[in-house]
Amino acid sequence: MIQVAIAGNPNSGKSTLFNKLTGLNQRVGNFPGVTVDRKSGEIQHQGREFRFVDLPGTYSLHPTSSDERLTSSILLQPDDPDFPDMVLYVLDARSLEQQLLFLTQIIDLQIPVVVAMTMMDEWKSEEIEIKDEKLQKILSCPVQRVSGKTGENVEALKDTLAKCSTQLQKPSSFYALQQQEQFILDQCPQEIFHPSLSPYGRLLTLEHARELNLLSEEKLTVFESVKKDHKFNSIKSQVHETMARFDRIQPLVKKVTTPVVNSDSFSDKIDQVVSHRYLGPLIFVALMFLIFQAIFSWATYPMDGIEWVFASLSDVARQYLPAAWYTDLLTEGLLAGLGGVLVFIPQIAILFFLLSIMEEVGYMSRAIYLFDRFMSRFGLNGRSVVAMVSGGACAIPAIMSTRTISNPKERLLTILITPFIPCSARIPVYIVLVGFVVPAETYFGPFNAQGMVFMGLYVFGIAVAFLSALLIRPFLSGQTSGFLMIELPDYRSPAWMSVWLNVKNKVGAFIMEAGKIILGISLVLWFLASYGPGDQMEAAALQAEKEAMERNWDEDRTQNYIAAKQIESSYAGHMGKAIEPAIEPLGFDWKIGIALLTSFAAREVFVGTMATIYSIGDTEDELRVRDRMAKEINPRTGGPRYDRATSISLLLFFALAMQCMSTLAVVKKETNSWKWPILQFIFMTGLAYLVSLIAYQLLQAL
């Protein structure tokens, strides 16, 4: 197996080429310890096996951001499992000078390199002529022109890789270490370095060992004292090295290209509108609205379809299987849980389809440019805007979209606050409860009062998200990105293969990783709602049936009444009663307690549970549920159970509490630990409790 690392500058067409090379044989995981996408893929060519790993794009081996650090640390540690036998360097022909910098650094690590020159289509139009044979000779490594988008010459590139892999040749070095750099390396005990590291690799280790976590604390101390003794200025040396490389690169580039007239590019013209100071944000909001609409409304058709399929499946199962516990397990536990996982797929697929296109055409960096200042005030990133807007439909795809935020602290903060953004699952709950807060006919001037409460809840959620960012930020470790300085790449048409693979990988990762947890928890919830201690449930059912008979109720009413009594005596019912003392100060009784527990499966389950508890059957009709709830009397006060205080308190609770196990499962997957979903659950639910408590007690006192 020959390990090939694909390296190159950001936006050099690296990922597109990776996709072309590996096609469907790719796997997406995480690099160990960090949640940066690690895309790898294995292929066979001419009887040789290759494993490609797509390294994060970087401009130089002197890293300035976290994913750049990852690339450097892999290339500087020959013992790293991803350390390559050879590097496939993706070189964008349009900016040769800049792209050669990183290439010459890799050459100086003495790792065998094959160069793939991309963007030839664009290059032709700009009338630069690159003499690749000459470039090949100067760099002493094979250069192959290739198009990741059309697939042109990809086979030839594989041939080149196969040929080179039979005789792995270390390239000759490009940059000669300065006297002082060589001297300082000689002062270090040589056993500190990995024996196969080149002199330049050793210099990089000396310069970046601490930030890259390359060495033990002991060895770092040795390094630092050597650096101090000889007054070695690491940054200065890096600048000097970079300048020295360009001094050599510039004449080379002149040799191999005919220069272009530097005109204002087409992209710059587009940006006169798209990145305009006023139009830009408006266009962004419009695009986000489109995305919001897409996830919110277009996804409902396939979602309804999925729900229908699973409902039908469980009907069929119930029809043909005997009425027994395993049939219940299959229909109400397994099938319902599976449906609960799959129902998210349309939203995830649509969001990532649209986001991938925006990323592919180069729009995302413009969004960062436009919102960098605003978001960085809250410790967030320009890209967080995308997650927060998508969160308005569903937090799950939104949290998955934070992978493009390269700073770990900003990304984590975005993940932690996104669930505060009111998602579509809260809407049915809001619809039921808003009616208890203000009557439907109330108007403030031309505005419907219920509509205003609705909007207020949205504004409230968004405001809480931003405020929590300020609140949580000081407790997170790590640096916020010190720099913006990002490239705004030229606009280009998307590579559809990459868009498709991205959607497929996201959906796949969701089903395989978050899906397992969601399915597990829904089985637990099903068990809690379907079983009770001892034979209490059976006894409750018999009792209910007897009462119904005495009152001469019809079949439907009897069934609904039995269901209500059964859930009351189930484990969930007992838990609801057990937590009643805790939630009573918020104005909730044990019935609401049960619904709070079951709505952990998904917030909208609240409505269905309320329907069961108030024995009006399993209905999706929010208004019927509301009518029944309105009649409920509070035995303590004699007034209505859902008076204004309780309803407001419950609304606030639903706005703030972390009541979505699917979101927690995705947070676990995306942060790679249980720590963050647990802390998030405690923070959000704790905040919800506190706010509801204060609101209820104040409203009671008034």
Place this chain on the structure above:
Amino acid sequence: MSQLIDVRPGEKRILKGFEDPKVGLRLLSMGIQPGVEICIRRSTINGQTLYVRANGKSIAVRKKEASKIQVH
């Protein structure tokens, strides 16, 4: 000697050097070196983020970062 932030949008200057070597290193590695033509094309509403064109490419730069960039 002036800094990039003092240059009027649209006015083309020549990049001279960097006051902060870290800013310099980042720009250098993006292929933006002393001697190239540099120009602010536009800025965001609050003026805190600049859209800069240099050496045929566009980059987004914070005002603070631009104050470390010296131009002729």
